[in-house]
Amino acid sequence: MVFAEEHERWLTHHMDRRMGERRSRLERGHGHGERMFLERVWWPMFGQLDHLHPEYEVADWRGRPYFVDFVWKPGEVKYAIEVKGYGPHVQDMDRVRYRQELNREIYLQIAGYRVVSIAYDDLESNSALLMTLLKSLFMPHLAISRPGVDGGYTRLELDILQLAIRTDGYIRPVDLVRGLGVDARTVNKCMKSLCQKGKFKPLATKGNYKVHRYEYIPSFTDTRLW
Structure with a gap:
């Protein structure tokens, strides 16, 4: 199955399971950068989108809802993946928002997530480097996701x-x-x-x-x- 078809099926699946603000957030938040990450980095590595949840809601240290670009839960481990563009995340961010973002990343790790930040500029100009780094990080899961390993199990x-x-x-x-x-x-x-x-x-x-x-x-x- 080609990426476009699988992406549409996967996104529709998650959209159908949501209501209210969670659905609205998925409609607004899953944009160009998130799709480019999936198409240029995730799909070439895995060839599927299973266990990957877009605009995943978690509570921050204050109990307020926060939506992570992607959460990947292949088993017991949980990864929080954020695609960060220079403009909204740095250039226009005041000190209070910047501190909140850093505190949120720390809290996500306290909550059991491994936080992975992806630079939007690298998606456009150096996606091969991102794949190399993420393959090393995800190697324990990549090693058993290929057919033919461990008796041919996915x-x-x-x-x-x-x-x-x-x-x-x-x-x-x-x-x-x-x-x-x-x-x-x-x-x-x-x-x-x-x-x-x-x-x-x-x-x-x-x-x-x-x-x-x-x-x-x-x-x-x-x-x-x-």
Whole structure:
């Protein structure tokens, strides 16, 4: 799937799940710089937008809502990614706003986020350098997102397997949609793939053929998935 198609599907998915100010903020905040970051840096690295949340709402140290350009949650780790242009972030910023922004970044790290600031100018002139730096930062996740590694599992398939290992072995698609932040179509595609690989068995609702949950099939090699 090409970037434009996937970006539209991904953005529509997040838009449909929001209401009020959260939806309005996504409409206003996801602009040219954010899209350029996805197209020139993120997409060439990952080839997908799973686990990436645009205009993600968090509370600052005062309890006030604040929207991060992107939050990436590939597993237990959380990254807060900000695309910063010279004008709005430096040139026109007074000292109070500047201090608030620095304090907000510190608070995000206290809240468990790893903060990544992206310079808009580098997106235009030096996106290759950004990819090199981010690949080093994200290497633990990139290493297991490529097909053919760890038995051919994708990053999302590994997340589902790890979740099954930590729970009672039964997985419902609706829980994966809510817990992993991906849409139902992606979940169904991954579960079909995992069933073909012999890792899950679909369990249909009694009286019809609709699959309502999956049973995890363990093996001794799964210890390397932790």
